[in-house]
Amino acid sequence: MTKSNTSNNKKGVDAAMAGNHIEAENFFRRAIKENRTVIEGSMNLIRLLHKQGRHDEAINTFKELKAQTGIRQMHPQILYMASKSALEIGDLKIAIESLKILARLNPENTEIQCMLSRALIESGQLLESKKILERAIQLSPEDPSIATQLAITESELGNHEKAERIHKALTIKYNDVFLSHFNYGLFLANIGEKERALSCFKRCIQIVPNAPEAQEQINKLAKDDTDIMTDIYRHIEKEQWVEAEKKLVENQGSIEAIQFWATVNELPKEQREKLGDGEAFDEEKQVQTVEIYSEIEKQSALNDLVDNVKKTDSLIWNRAGKPTRYGLQSHEILKGSQSIVIQDLCKRLKQAAREYIENKPLLQKIRDQNKGDLKLSGWSVVLKKGGYQKRHIHPESVVSGVIYIKLPTETADEDKKEGNLVFPSNNMRMVTPQEGMAVLFPSYLPHETVPINSDDERICIAFNLTK
Incomplete structure (x- = not known):
C-alpha cells in the first residue's frame, strides 16, 4: 500500500468518525483510484454508503471489489452490510451469495440464518430455506425466531398443518411474547381464518398496548360498515x-x-x-399483446421456461388467498432468479412494459406518484382440467401481465373460448392465448379466465411492475 493511499484511507476514516461524510467519501474514492488492488478504501466506502442508505451505490462498489478480490476474501462485516443493502434494493443474488458465506461462518447466528431464509423464500428457493432452518434449529432448538421462520417456510410450501403446529407451540411456550402471537395472526389471516387471526392480534395489543403493527392488522380484518x-x-x-x-x-x-x-x-x-x-x-385500447420471442428463439426459450416452472419449489395447489382454482400457483419466480432464461425473460418483459406505458397517461401518473423505477416480480400458474382464475385486480402494482409458455391445443384455438383471458368490464375483451405471447394491461382492470376442459396443462408466468 502506498503512503498516499494509506494517508487518504486514514483521512477518510477520521472524517467519517467526525461525521464529515462527504469529505470521507472523497478520501475513500481517492484511495481506490490510486490503487485498486488495495481493498481497504473500497470496504470503507461500502460501510459509508451503507450507513447513509445509498444502497445502490454500496452494491455497485461491492461488485467492483468482488471482481477484484473474490467474495471469500472480504471481511464478514462487509458481507453483512452488502447483504443488507442488497435486500433493500432487491438484489437477491448478491444477498444470498453473501449470506450463505456468513451462515457457514456463523452457524449459530440466528439473525443470519433467518435473513438467508427470507432471501431464499423471496427467490422461490423454499426447500433450500427449509433445509437451512432445520439445520439451524438443531443448533439453536430454543430460539423462537428460527422456529417462526420454519413455520413461514412450511406455509409457503403449502404445508399449513405443519406451519400451524409450529405457530401454536410458540404461542403456548411464549405466551407473553408479542411476535409469537403476531406471526400466528399473519399466518391465520393468510389462510382466511379471520376470526382466529383477530384474536391473535388482540392478544398482541394486550401484551403491547396500542402496538401499531397489531392495530393495523386489526383494522384490515375488522372492516365494518363505516369502511x-x-x-x-x-x-x-x-x-x-x-x-x-x-x-x-x-x-x-x-x-x-x-x-x-x-x-x-x-x-x-x-x-x-x-x-x-x-x-x-x-x-380494446389498454390491453396489449406482444410477441416476446422471435420464431427462431421461441421454442427453445419456452421449453427452458417450462423446465424452470416445473422445478419451482413453491408450486402450491389452490394457493391460499390467490385467485387460482384447480391449479398450482408459485411464489416469486422472476426476482432474484439465477436462471439465464429467466433473467433474459425479465429484460424482455421490462422493455415491453416500458414501451407499453409510453402512451398511457393514467399509468404514467400512477407511476410518477412515487419516485423510483418500476420493479418486476412474477409467479407461475399451472392450470389443470377445470382450472381457471377468479376475477381479480392487482392492487399493489401499476402494470400487470402474463406470458404463456405451454398451452393445450384447445386453449390456443381462436374458435374456442376455454382458457381465454377475459376483461369483463365496459367494452369486454377476450384474449386467446398463444405460446410465447405476453399480454400487458393496467393493474386496475379486472380480469379472469375461462375454465379449461383439457387434460393438458395451461402454463403461464404472470407478472407485476410495482413501485
Whole structure:
C-alpha cells in the first residue's frame, strides 16, 4: 500500500468518525483510484454508503471489489452490510451469495440464518430455506425466531398443518411474547381464518398496548360498515352512481391509486369520464399483446421456461388467498432468479412494459406518484382440467401481465373460448392465448379466465411492475 493511499484511507476514516461524510467519501474514492488492488478504501466506502442508505451505490462498489478480490476474501462485516443493502434494493443474488458465506461462518447466528431464509423464500428457493432452518434449529432448538421462520417456510410450501403446529407451540411456550402471537395472526389471516387471526392480534395489543403493527392488522380484518370502500361499493350495487362518484372524489387521497381507478372502472361511462380519461378504461385500447420471442428463439426459450416452472419449489395447489382454482400457483419466480432464461425473460418483459406505458397517461401518473423505477416480480400458474382464475385486480402494482409458455391445443384455438383471458368490464375483451405471447394491461382492470376442459396443462408466468 502506498503512503498516499494509506494517508487518504486514514483521512477518510477520521472524517467519517467526525461525521464529515462527504469529505470521507472523497478520501475513500481517492484511495481506490490510486490503487485498486488495495481493498481497504473500497470496504470503507461500502460501510459509508451503507450507513447513509445509498444502497445502490454500496452494491455497485461491492461488485467492483468482488471482481477484484473474490467474495471469500472480504471481511464478514462487509458481507453483512452488502447483504443488507442488497435486500433493500432487491438484489437477491448478491444477498444470498453473501449470506450463505456468513451462515457457514456463523452457524449459530440466528439473525443470519433467518435473513438467508427470507432471501431464499423471496427467490422461490423454499426447500433450500427449509433445509437451512432445520439445520439451524438443531443448533439453536430454543430460539423462537428460527422456529417462526420454519413455520413461514412450511406455509409457503403449502404445508399449513405443519406451519400451524409450529405457530401454536410458540404461542403456548411464549405466551407473553408479542411476535409469537403476531406471526400466528399473519399466518391465520393468510389462510382466511379471520376470526382466529383477530384474536391473535388482540392478544398482541394486550401484551403491547396500542402496538401499531397489531392495530393495523386489526383494522384490515375488522372492516365494518363505516369502511369507505364498503360504503362506495354499496352505492355501486344499488346503481347510485352519483353518490358513488361523490364518495370517490371526497376520499381519493385516502384510497390506494390502483384500488381507486379499479372502482372508477365499475361506474358508467358518464362518471368514468368525469373522473378520468375514458380511454383509460377501454379494454380494446389498454390491453396489449406482444410477441416476446422471435420464431427462431421461441421454442427453445419456452421449453427452458417450462423446465424452470416445473422445478419451482413453491408450486402450491389452490394457493391460499390467490385467485387460482384447480391449479398450482408459485411464489416469486422472476426476482432474484439465477436462471439465464429467466433473467433474459425479465429484460424482455421490462422493455415491453416500458414501451407499453409510453402512451398511457393514467399509468404514467400512477407511476410518477412515487419516485423510483418500476420493479418486476412474477409467479407461475399451472392450470389443470377445470382450472381457471377468479376475477381479480392487482392492487399493489401499476402494470400487470402474463406470458404463456405451454398451452393445450384447445386453449390456443381462436374458435374456442376455454382458457381465454377475459376483461369483463365496459367494452369486454377476450384474449386467446398463444405460446410465447405476453399480454400487458393496467393493474386496475379486472380480469379472469375461462375454465379449461383439457387434460393438458395451461402454463403461464404472470407478472407485476410495482413501485
